[in-house]
Amino acid sequence: MFLDMDGIGPQYAQLTRALKGAILDGRMAAGTRLPATRELAQQLEVSRTTVLAAYEQLRAEGFINGRVGSGSFVSHLQLAPSPQPAVSTTAPPASRYAERARKLRNRGIGGMHAGLRYDLLYGDPVTNPALNAAWGRELARAAAYSSLKVTGSWGLLALRQQICDYLARRRGVHALPENLLIVTGTQQAYALCARVLLDEGDVVALEDPHYFGSCHVLAAHGARLHPVRTDDDGLVCAELPDAPPKLISVTPSHQFPTGRVMSLPRRLELLRYAADRPCWIVEDDYDGELRYDGHPLAALRSLDESDRVIYVGTFSKTLFGALRMGYMVLPAALRDDFNAAKYLSDMSSPGIEQAALAHFMECGGFERHLRHARRELKARREALIASLQHHAGERVQVVHSPAGMHVTAWLNGYDHARAEALVAYAHDRGLGLHPIAPHYFTPPARPGLLLGYCNLSAAELREAMRLFGECLDAVPAGTG
Ligand SMILES: Cc1ncc(COP(=O)(O)O)c(C=O)c1O
Numbered sequence: 001m002f003l004d005m006d007g008i009g010p011q012y013a014q015l016t017r018a019l020k021g022a023i024l025d026g027r028m029a030a031g032t033r034l035p036a037t038r039e040l041a042q043q044l045e046v047s048r049t050t051v052l053a054a055y056e057q058l059r060a061e062g063f064i065n066g067r068v069g070s071g072s073f074v075s076h077l078q079l080a081p082s083p084q085p086a087v088s089t090t091a092p093p094a095s096r097y098a099e100r101a102r103k104l105r106n107r108g109i110g111g112m113h114a115g116l117r118y119d120l121l122y123g124d125p126v127t128n129p130a131l132n133a134a135w136g137r138e139l140a141r142a143a144a145y146s147s148l149k150v151t152g153s154w155g156l157l158a159l160r161q162q163i164c165d166y167l168a169r170r171r172g173v174h175a176l177p178e179n180l181l182i183v184t185g186t187q188q189a190y191a192l193c194a195r196v197l198l199d200e201g202d203v204v205a206l207e208d209p210h211y212f213g214s215c216h217v218l219a220a221h222g223a224r225l226h227p228v229r230t231d232d233d234g235l236v237c238a239e240l241p242d243a244p245p246k247l248i249s250v251t252p253s254h255q256f257p258t259g260r261v262m263s264l265p266r267r268l269e270l271l272r273y274a275a276d277r278p279c280w281i282v283e284d285d286y287d288g289e290l291r292y293d294g295h296p297l298a299a300l301r302s303l304d305e306s307d308r309v310i311y312v313g314t315f316s317k318t319l320f321g322a323l324r325m326g327y328m329v330l331p332a333a334l335r336d337d338f339n340a341a342k343y344l345s346d347m348s349s350p351g352i353e354q355a356a357l358a359h360f361m362e363c364g365g366f367e368r369h370l371r372h373a374r375r376e377l378k379a380r381r382e383a384l385i386a387s388l389q390h391h392a393g394e395r396v397q398v399v400h401s402p403a404g405m406h407v408t409a410w411l412n413g414y415d416h417a418r419a420e421a422l423v424a425y426a427h428d429r430g431l432g433l434h435p436i437a438p439h440y441f442t443p444p445a446r447p448g449l450l451l452g453y454c455n456l457s458a459a460e461l462r463e464a465m466r467l468f469g470e471c472l473d474a475v476p477a478g479t480g
Contacts, residue, residue: 003044011046012053019054023063023074034064034072096200101220107212118464119432122257122406122452125317126376131369134360135319142356151351153343155182155327159358163313163327166361170289172298173311175329181338182349184324186284189312190214192328192345193247193282194221196337203245207235209439211256214249214284223247227441230255234262237269244277252300253288257439257450259401259408267300275306280331282310287317289370292378293402307331315357317405318370325349325357377405383458384451384465391469395477396449408436410448413477419447422475431467 003018005011022028035043037051044051055072058064066072093099154160160177167173183189190213198204200222206215208227219225226245229236235250250270252262262270274281283300291297301311314326330338342348360366384407385398392409399408411419416437423433436448453461 005044012050012057015044015046015050015054016057019058020063023077024079026079028074030074030076032074034074036071096222097220100222101216104216104220107216115430116427116432117430118456118460118467120449120451120453120464121432121434121455122450123321124454125320125405126373126380126454128369128372128376130372131319134365134369135356138356138360138365139352141359142352146352146355148351151182151348151354153339153348154178154180155349156351156354156358159354159361160327162358162361166366167299167313167329170296171285171313172302173329174302175311179330179332179335181328181330181335181342182354183326183328183342184346184349185316185321185326186286186312186314187213187217188345189310189326189328190217190249190282191221192338192341193280193310194218194223195341195345196334197246197280198223202247203241203243204247204249205240205245206249207251207255208441209257209436209444210249210441211251211284211286212439214282218247218249225441229442230258230260232260232263233266234260235266235270237266237273240273244273244279246278247280247282248274249282249284250300251284251286253285253297254290254401254403256284256286257406257408257436259399259404259406261297261401261403262300267303271300271304271306271308274308279308280310280334281308282312284312286312286314287404288313289318290374290377290405291403292374292381296403301329307333310334318373319357319366323353323357325353377454380453380456380458380461381407384453384461387462387465388451388468391465392472395472405454406450406452408448409451410446411477412446414447416443416447418475418477419449422471423449425475426468426471429467429471431464431471433468 003015003022005014005018008014034055037048037055041048041051055064059072063075063077064072065075157177159182160180164175164177164180167175183192194217198221202223203226204218204223205226205228207230209230210227215225226241228239234252234255240248248270250262252267254261270281273279281300285299288299289296299311301309308331310331311329312326315323316326328338388396388398388409395412397410397412401408411422414422419435423435426433434450434452436450437443456464
């Protein structure tokens, strides 16, 4: 008899698997006597103990019966009949959602490129070893002292209270803890908006350019996207569709990715548009607190007298993305529906992390870190802009926006093809540049770059801009 030992794990387990296989596929029929242990051990060049252990295991699992000494026999097993061929062997297709999600997943900003000396990719917030250490302590404390019960779908009350205080102080938003829902980041907030507010084919108006994350969630859900142009004042409200969209998604405090701030007249116009129509606004306030020229601007929600703005905040930029923690301030009319959708989605956000964050905010650690992050980001931003202007001069136009974690720079005199050549050239020299064009539905008239400055120190940013200047020299505008 040929027994195929697969070489994985202890020998007795390999032999057990090999014998089981032979019994199950019928090579060893019911009633067959197994070889004597000594004989099989010799044949397989294993110890007799190995064979004894395998037989013992098979006996315990009911594959064989009999005793050592009197012989072991294959049991009479009711083996499942081999499956009849189905009428069709094709598995049912995945949902339309899955099909759309799969197509959308790979569309977007590229990831970090390995092997580059300087990558100006936008995304992760500034790293701070003191934050790592403090967070470790908070987590250990929360794990030791908090209840291990699920927190309830609204989220931990202590955290909601902390966030309400913070929003009132820093964002001008007056929210009650009962209208504040803890979610796992902006991404889940948009997924809940889609579930609660949209049926397939409903229209969503969103800024052009836009942020992929939220846009893809809405599109995967089956929303029809209606891009609306942005200018220096933000979303051009006059170009909102005549038939009102169900939802308008905006980033008023820091338009993503251009960095512009929505002007007060535009804010009021947008709020009036929504108040006069059956329409909700989602305010994505992803980095509103990261301003470097004084106090952060109040959020759109703070002006909303008709209770039409769903405010979304996140800790992904102020702390770190791996936390997956955000929150929504909900209009009163929507609170129960969102709560139900959150419950059905994942019951509740992780409780230990919520308890840790509540304490971190209560004891001042969060605001301390924010002050550090603002100082650090301001210094990097200034280093980037000063050396960009020094090395690139008139060849770029920097969008003035003293906020956030990236700078938008338009390339003067370049067309899109030439800008692509510049990006490719820079890449070959170890400098990662990221065009702004993929964020647009309608490509902008001239090419631009989104320069993220969180991954590099001020000194590295200066060096990166020197290299950028060399790339502009080597691939100048206007020549093919
Ligand atoms: C416009 C915008 N909104 C939200 C986020 C953060 O999303 P999340 O809270 O899901 O991490 C980002 C992150 O890059 C962003 O650029």
